[in-house]
Amino acid sequence: MQNAGIARLGLNWRYLAFDVRPEELRTALAGARSMQFVGLNLTVPHKLLALEMMDVLDESAKTWGAVNTVRFEGRDRSGAWRPLYEFEETPPEKVRMHGFNTDADAIVRALREDLQVELEGARVVILGAGGAGRVAALRLAAENVSELFLVNRTLSKAGSVAAEIRRRHLNVKVQLGYPRGEVDLAINATSLGLLPDDPLPVDGRQFSLRQAHAVFDMIYRPAETALMRSARAGGSRVANGLGMLLYQGVKALEIWTGRPAPVDVMREALQRNVYGS
């Protein structure tokens, strides 16, 4: 996806994957800085570890407590920090690491663009209160949803996410457990659905998928999960989590280049790589 986007923008760059052991992260980041990388992405478990290693954090990284995108920046003659790619001739002496998070906004963009959900004032049930469920709940609260229902196998984890939302977003009603009546959106943020024999992430005795106008499954492999199949059969709009992966990458490319990313080219490359078609 990134290489397709880079090629479309006509940049002589390459996006490469490296396996880095967590205990080597600091060294790897220093190496990337020395080699004048334009930027990089980090995935688990590095997103949390990198927080302490950045020279400066964007609001997005501070708010979500994780860094998935790094932009290397150099100091120009006037003393201003500018993205490294802008220094074509003489590389700057001093380079800093600027950490961003593009994951949380990608959830909202995927819900809006792939599922046409109006979040403001919406009633939403979130299944799962792990890393992904927590960020989804907090991010949706920031979009002024009206009510959030948090469901998780381990109730205490849903409880602490609810407490965090109540502290940060006074206008959002948060409850633990399934909603009564209809909701605008149900989100699966559990890992249930990754394996073919997994049960559905919803308890059918407490919640029918027909109650949800739209269902978003963060899982994107398989392309249609059992949850999506059931929800579609019940008449709900459905989308999988590929859009989240796409839009976090789109935003990262825009952070590195300062230009709009070619979304359609990136989506097509991503689908080809993930689904082979």
Ligand code: ATR
């Ligand atoms: P991620 O970063 O992808 O969110 P995670 O933090 O490990 O990963 O969270 C996984 C989520 O899937 C959690 O909500 C987890 O429930 P618990 O908090 O009770 O562990 C949920 N999950 C995983 N396996 C599950 C299962 N067999 N049944 C129900 N929920 C499950």
